[in-house]
Amino acid sequence: MTTNETIVVVGGGVSGLTTGVVLLEAGLPVRLVAEEIPGRTSLAAGAMWGPYLVEPWAKVREWSLASLDVFRQLAEEGGAGVRMVSGVEAARHPVETPPWSELLPDFRQADSSELPDGFVSGHRFTVPLVDMPVYLDHLLHRFRDLGGEVEQRAVHSLDEFVDASAAVNCAGMGAAELAADDTLRPIRGQHVVVENPGITEFFSEDTGLSPDLVCFYPHGNRVVLGGTAIDGDGDLSDDAAAAKGILERCAAIEPKLADGRVIEHRVGARPTRSEVRVEADSHRGRVPLIHNYGHGGAGVTLSWGCAREVAQFAASFR
Template identity: 35%
Template sequence: QQTISGAAAALWFPYDAEPVEKVIAWALQTYNVLVDLSKDARSGVSMIELRQFSRTGEIQIPQWAVRLGARQINRDEVLPVFTSGFMMNVPLMDTTIYLDYLAKRFLAAGGEINGDVRFEKLEAVSPEFHLVINCSGIGAKTLVSDADLEPHRGQVAIVPKIDNLSCAIVCDDAPLMYAIPRTNDCVFGGTNEVSDNCEVDPTSTSRIVAECSGILKIDKPRVRAERVGLRPFRKSGVRLERGKLRDGRTVIQNYGHGGSGFTLSWGCAEEVFRLIGEPSVGAIG
């Protein structure tokens, strides 16, 4: 829960990641897995109605979203501060449940989790491991000296569960705004700025809570917690490839997912699994 993933709203929807064609393919693979997981109450995954709005004209529904059942929101259903929107059912991962669920599955399969280990380079991974999979997120900027990575800072406020809010409200137009109900609380967001500042900004929290409350037409709720996370955006696109470390071991790079980490997770995992069986080429820079 103390990871960047723990600060995420974790609503399935491609956002702030490139290249589009690969991102959509991985996202759709992930969608199918999450739909299956939503049938298991232990997983923390559920299906929720997403209402995606725009402040600037008629919103365009992506073709992949149309195939998943997205439809235009009627004018009389569009919230007053927005100009248009569309709606569709998508998976929501309640990170207060889902992360523990994944950890339990990983441990049951024989994995180990060591939270107090820090590496300055991938070659420092114990030589007992012949395969290294680098999923270090923004840490890859220093771990493999990738100058293409830039931190897209996100801040959220966790507030009590809101009565009568049964769908996720999202607007990607600046300023980014979302209100996402979870099992026991609600996530208000957000921000998206190029910054590596992990400290909570009280001014941002005040703005987020005021904007979300105003749009939902409710009194400002009490803030239970404030979280900051750095989305690992990569200007040249998600890096998912196989190569070799300087010591000859196989490495699979899997980072740079921007604001779509949860949305691409299972699709990228399938790609990693496929790459494990391919010949290794080259070395890291």
């Protein structure tokens, strides 16, 4: 430990901002350092609560449940860009009930009348939908109101923060270099935002491991359409062909989307590894280091639970 009690959080996405807020609320001084605040990948998210394709399940379950409780409270309070929204996840083939269904009290099998043509199974449930630009702005204001410091710059090494009491690595894909983690890989995701033609419920297709996703999430006068999941691709430039495919796939499910005016395109790189990494690293440098990255496409879903575990590690360093 150093005489400086400030904890440095590296990363300005949803994981970094949430971790900063949780640490501040625990009474710990925090400085957030990142080149992008808020982070581009977090801004590009849809975003719907759902612990998809992340491990280990025992920890993912607890992290997801903790976040679900917070999002329900934020939805009730209003103003944070979070709403509880009902909808359907459907498949063109029989699917098993996902393990996270037990966390949702209204989760049920969808009636055939609730499924689009060509779909044979599905589930209906209510979950938080998060309007990411609004929500990230909420988190940043909350962080500053709690006394958090913000330093916007590139970070080249986790050893830069010799004057901190601890450093927390929430760098997303940046952790591949900062933590020398060659198991971390990007999964490119693209969304198209259009004017809302009157959609009030979400829809998501269970497409398995296909790179072509089908989903739409209503956020007031806008709808976020998705998407793509291109493994190993970290390119953040817009792809016109991918955007065209997204629009066509979503319009095939909901024809009202066919003529929606495009407002913007969003692209991010989901930081993915075989297991989410939330742990203290006692083998690196003189400053205690805590890792919190590798959330894949479930960064929002895991954010509050992972941040609370980080706070427990940080408290043990005091």
